[in-house]
Amino acid sequence: MTFIIDTLLTAAALGTGLASGVFLAFSGFVIQGLDRLPDADSARAMRAINVTAVRPPLMLLLFGTALVALVVAGFALTGGLGGGASWAVAAAAVYLLGGIGVTAAANVPRNSRLAAVSATDASSLAQAWTEFRAGWQAWNHVRTLACALASLGFLLALLGSR
Numbered sequence: 001m002t003f004i005i006d007t008l009l010t011a012a013a014l015g016t017g018l019a020s021g022v023f024l025a026f027s028g029f030v031i032q033g034l035d036r037l038p039d040a041d042s043a044r045a046m047r048a049i050n051v052t053a054v055r056p057p058l059m060l061l062l063f064g065t066a067l068v069a070l071v072v073a074g075f076a077l078t079g080g081l082g083g084g085a086s087w088a089v090a091a092a093a094v095y096l097l098g099g100i101g102v103t104a105a106a107n108v109p110r111n112s113r114l115a116a117v118s119a120t121d122a123s124s125l126a127q128a129w130t131e132f133r134a135g136w137q138a139w140n141h142v143r144t145l146a147c148a149l150a151s152l153g154f155l156l157a158l159l160g161s162r
Helices: 002-035 039-053 056-077 082-115 122-160
Strands: none
Touching (some): 002 039, 056 122
């Protein structure tokens, strides 16, 4: 059972760390790169990114990691993690709420509003980008930090389960 627990905790730590890295890339340079374009072009580029984001590489990372986090939390709550249980439960909660929850409640609705604007109306696209950018970026910072903290929590759970 130790091998299974160690493998799950390692997968959870890696998955949440990778998710944090993806979100960090957006906060660190993707959005700033888009800001160098005219606002309507930034909106068009982000719309294209959002279309490609909902494909297996990112979806498997986010939701596969969520599944692993739930399994790890289940083991923790049933006594299967020993001293690392509280870290595992906390890490799973932080990831599910701060990574997946924030994505679903804050970032995806903004993406949907941006996608709903006519692609041929540059003025409307520019206005939509202005409305989109600040809120999306702020919530992206939250999910970046949440995923990084979850990764740390899963690593501490792995150390504590020994």
